[in-house]
Amino acid sequence: MLLGGPNSGKTHYAGQLYGRLRRRPGVLGLRQDQGTPPDLGALEEVLRCLEEGRLADHTPTTSWEEVALPLVDASGRAMDLRWPDYGGEQLRALFAQRAVPDTWRERLIKADGWVLLVRLSAEVKYPDALEELAKRPNDQQPNIERVERWDANAQWVELLQILLHVAGLSVVARLRRPRLAVLLSCYDELEAGERPPREILAEQLPLMSAFIEGNWASEAASVWGLSALGRPLDRNSAEDSFIDEGPENHGWVVPPAGGSKDPDLSKPLAWLLERP
Numbered sequence: 001m002l003l004g005g006p007n008s009g010k011t012h013y014a015g016q017l018y019g020r021l022r023r024r025p026g027v028l029g030l031r032q033d034q035g036t037p038p039d040l041g042a043l044e045e046v047l048r049c050l051e052e053g054r055l056a057d058h059t060p061t062t063s064w065e066e067v068a069l070p071l072v073d074a075s076g077r078a079m080d081l082r083w084p085d086y087g088g089e090q091l092r093a094l095f096a097q098r099a100v101p102d103t104w105r106e107r108l109i110k111a112d113g114w115v116l117l118v119r120l121s122a123e124v125k126y127p128d129a130l131e132e133l134a135k136r137p138n139d140q141q142p143n144i145e146r147v148e149r150w151d152a153n154a155q156w157v158e159l160l161q162i163l164l165h166v167a168g169l170s171v172v173a174r175l176r177r178p179r180l181a182v183l184l185s186c187y188d189e190l191e192a193g194e195r196p197p198r199e200i201l202a203e204q205l206p207l208m209s210a211f212i213e214g215n216w217a218s219e220a221a222s223v224w225g226l227s228a229l230g231r232p233l234d235r236n237s238a239e240d241s242f243i244d245e246g247p248e249n250h251g252w253v254v255p256p257a258g259g260s261k262d263p264d265l266s267k268p269l270a271w272l273l274e275r276p
């Protein structure tokens, strides 16, 4: 189950993953089951835009209620990757209303793995607010702008608590299931180099990082850097390198231990299938 707020990079990861599976498979491939093939038109469409060197359009909330990608590894282990919230608005609503639709409840209970997309550059971080507070005494201006939104640490911890609760899981003992892969999306925006992505998360969202490390067994959670596109793209102007080389030759992940960029975008998903 793949989860992430609006604008966290879900659509472009989906499209790029699909392109890899079709043209440059890595540790995971597309599964050819008997029966009705899944409708992957939404992913085709994203890939088509990228081939033209431009961003895909914003996904309307109403279309594509759920996209599921049937995957398999070399030893025949299968998984279905689901985006229950392809539009990306439901996760926010779930948090705001503290209400979980039945379809979600079912999925959360059944899923063996959760993938969280976190775009650090777009999160509200507490130093932003602290800086404003620190300015206050000297600065007598009456309307200093305060950060009114939730701090991202608090938001993610609360969201994880809600999801765990709905899935019927307690954290009295450390969790081994669901396996949790945190994908720090748009990683190219961070200039994080070859450091372990977990360190970047701990630096920027310390409470969220501590919640995960404290409540998941260490082998059941991992943090990855993900740049599905490898660089920013524009909606209206075309990027030549995508046209010339193909979108399948762009984008990378940084593995949990850090190190160099790996073009296989399916690695974090394959990790979900590992059984220690």
Ligand SMILES: Nc1nc2c(ncn2[C@@H]2O[C@H](COP(=O)(O)OP(=O)(O)O)[C@@H](O)[C@H]2O)c(=O)[nH]1
Residues within 6 Å of the ligand: 004, 005, 006, 007, 008, 009, 010, 011, 012, 013, 055, 058, 059, 087, 088, 185, 186, 187, 188, 189, 226, 227, 228, 229, 230, 231, 232, 233
């Ligand atoms: N720099 C950079 N930007 C990206 C990448 N992937 C997505 N984006 C940007 O992030 C925005 C949101 O991505 P999208 O996949 O539509 O997010 P969604 O709303 O979660 O589906 C896009 O408009 C892109 O501008 C990436 O790998 N690198």
Ligand SMILES: [Mg+2]
Residues within 6 Å of the ligand: 007, 010, 011, 012, 058, 059, 086, 087, 088
């Ligand atoms: Mg989207």
